[in-house]
Amino acid sequence: ELKVEQNPLFLSMQEGKNYTIYCNYSTTSDRLYWYRQDPGKSLESLFVLLSNGAVKQEGRLMASLDTKARLSTLHITAAVHDLSATYFCAVKGDQGAQKLVFGQGTRLTINP
Amino acid sequence: ETGVTQSPTHLIKTRGQQVTLRCSSQSGHNTVSWYQQALGQGPQFIFQYYREEENGRGNFPPRFSGLQFPNYSSELNVNALELDDSALYLCASSSFSARWEQFFGPGTRLTVL
Numbered sequence: 001e002l003k004v005e006q007n008p009l010f011l012s013m014q015e016g017k018n019y020t021i022y023c024n025y026s027t028t029s030d031r032l033y034w035y036r037q038d039p040g041k042s043l044e045s046l047f048v049l050l051s052n053g054a055v056k057q058e059g060r061l062m063a064s065l066d067t068k069a070r071l072s073t074l075h076i077t078a079a080v081h082d083l084s085a086t087y088f089c090a091v092k093g094d095q096g097a098q099k100l101v102f103g104q105g106t107r108l109t110i111n112p
Numbered sequence: 113e114t115g116v117t118q119s120p121t122h123l124i125k126t127r128g129q130q131v132t133l134r135c136s137s138q139s140g141h142n143t144v145s146w147y148q149q150a151l152g153q154g155p156q157f158i159f160q161y162y163r164e165e166e167n168g169r170g171n172f173p174p175r176f177s178g179l180q181f182p183n184y185s186s187e188l189n190v191n192a193l194e195l196d197d198s199a200l201y202l203c204a205s206s207s208f209s210a211r212w213e214q215f216f217g218p219g220t221r222l223t224v225l
Contacts, residue, residue: 004154033213042202043155043216088154098143098212099168100204102154 006103023072023089033090079110116217133188135203144186147202198224
């Protein structure tokens, strides 16, 4: 059974600092997603990673995928308060259905 | 292009009641997936519908059931509500042409008292 683990689960950081969120998954998958969720809101798609070595960047966020290590990272550069949110990684399950298995989420708080 | 919509936004029910949640998929998408997100947790896959047929189910009891209609909109029905059913229910639509990326609706917040 596919399991997805994120760490850390909680992250409090100062504006201007850099940090990385890690996402490990237990079985082979051909795609990984990163989502952002604000309190009480739905999921906003950030990145779709489809192949080993894939790297995508949008603003201060950069995501990468290592399928051999079954590891994805979400790197935050020079954090700003607006990036405060919960970040989820999700991996496509190995069944026929396009099922996503989510990590527990990383609650990111960026302090001025 | 219209995004994924869900109704109602919020719902309060009592234990033992039944509830129906609705989802309209994004234009051109023929697949709808439902997820349950308990407070402080990641979303959990309930089931998926593809062309009006169930196409995969997560670890949820049979009192969670669904339908997909010819226009690809979908319903999630939950019978005999329990307190633990209180959660945000998310619907996502996808299609082959969108490379199966799932686009999420705003969710329905269900509270069971």
